[in-house]
Amino acid sequence: MLSDDAPGASATHGGLRVLRVSELVAALRDAVESAVGRVWVVGEVSNLRRAASGHCYFTLKDDSAQLRAVMFRGDASRLRFDLEDGLEALMFGEVSLYVARGELQMVIRDVEPRGVGALRLAFEQLRARLEAEGLFDPANKRPLPAYPRAVGIVTSLAGAALHDVLEVSGALWPSLPLLIAGARVQGEGADLEILEAMQGLAGRPEIDVILLVRGGGSIEDLWQFNSEMLARAISRCPVPVVAGVGHETDVTIADLVADARAPTPSAAAALVVPDQRALSERLVRDQRRLGVAIDAQLARARVRVAARAEALRHLAPAARLAAWRARLARSGDRLRGLLEAQLADARTRLAIAAGQLDSLSPLAVLARGYAIARRLDDGRIVRRASDVAEGDALALRLAEGSLEVRVTAPRPR
Amino acid sequence: MANADKPAAEEPEALSFEDALERLEAIVDRLEHGDLALEAALATFEEGVGLSRRLGEQLGGAERRVEVLLRDGAGLTTRPLDLEPE
DSSP, X not given: OXXXXXXXXXXXXXXXXXXXXXXXXXXXXXXXXXXXXXXXXEEEEEEEEEOTTSOEEEEEEOSSOXXXXXXXXXXXXXXXXXXXXXXXXXXXXXXXXXXTTTEEEEEEEEEEESSSOHHHHHHHHHHHHHHHHTTTOGGGOOOOOSSOSEEEEEEOTTSHXXXXXXXXXXXXXXXXXXXXXXXXXSSTTHHXXXXXXXXXXXXXXXXXXXXXXXXOOOTTTTXXXXXXXXXXXXXXXXXXXXXXXXXXXXXXHHHHHSSEEOSSHHHHHHHHSOOHHHHHHHHHHHHHHHHHHHHXXXXXXXXXXXXXXXXXXXXXXXXXXXXXXXXXXXXXXXXXXXXXXXXXXXXXXXXXXXXXXXXXXXXXXXXXXXOEEEETTTOOBOOSGGGOOTTOEEEEEOSSSEEXXXXXXXXXX | OOOTTSOOOSOGGGXXXXXXXXXXXXXXXXXXXXXXXXXXXXXXXXXXXXXXXXXXXXXXXXXXXXXXXXXXXXXEEEEEOOOSOX
């Protein structure tokens, strides 16, 4: 029997205080919170359920015990990776008691995956997801243009990657138009800058291919190239994208989704820039064949005209022969005159085109007796006397070989 | 795709470098085969000379053409990149 059953008042029974359920549970909660409180715990995530609210509910377990756990949306969204069943992790949070249900639970605030780092785990999760969607499918990769009209480059304007790309493209085809769109290539928000740079280039009609390049770095440095937003932008880009991010061993999501992947920025440039000299040689060869072929055809035509004239002479009655012969001679002359005029014109144009090709070559300029002077200290080309001072060392590039000379008397004017 | 039997595309300027080079080589092959009528051969030859001149121009020289794409208000603009390192 309760000695006093009035609500709100303390009661005793057999000398012990009688508690309401809410009082008991509150006392248990206080005991748990003060005895354990905030703690790191290591365990495995299982029975993960992501509620519509964004909160994650799961069971934290090891071989012989388990505990309910919740990670609220705000904390969960700060993780680089997604919680998933089977994840072994070190978790930080506070143990409490959910009063309404009288259940023990741990409120998780932070999760550090064990074995692999958080970034590596996030990378693997995104890679698996995009792969399942077919974003890396070789069938979806577009072929690179054999001879791009212009090449777009997305990279940092201050980086070594840009320098490497310019050097390689300058060696292969100096006059190939290049359009650079600068973007930060590391740090929060760089993925958006890269995306905007890429879209800016893709909007230019002359751009046939885009290089996305960056020098090597740690996984943190390259992290922006593992952005899902950037990956989707690359797969939607209207022109093919070639990625050259980091060194050979660095693989990013951008590399996987790009239409072609090069191990370095230099290799990316070599993949898209054709060899101008090989093309020039091919063109000169084609021009020569063109001339030889038309000469042969004209020679055959002359032989046929002569043969017909001969045949006519035998067939025609003597009286008509003279008239035939006169007509034949006239039309033969006209035809020959016409052909030769056309041919001479075409030959002149061909010679001019070939001459233009030749005169544009720097080697041809050197062969005419010019020399290229470079400062020995920084390799810059000397264009005016004021670029050098007395005593400066220069390297002179000649048609054959080079000279090292010293300036004795600069005369600026 | 480049077939020297057919007349040139109405707009030869619109041909890509690759298509123009292929067409030039198809023309050379066709002329070397030697089975075109003389008039057709001359017209084909003319086209070949025109293509080779244009390809030569496109190959360009040693002058570099490097530009930077910049934001300009709501639109975009370009300026040449200074290639001489400071």
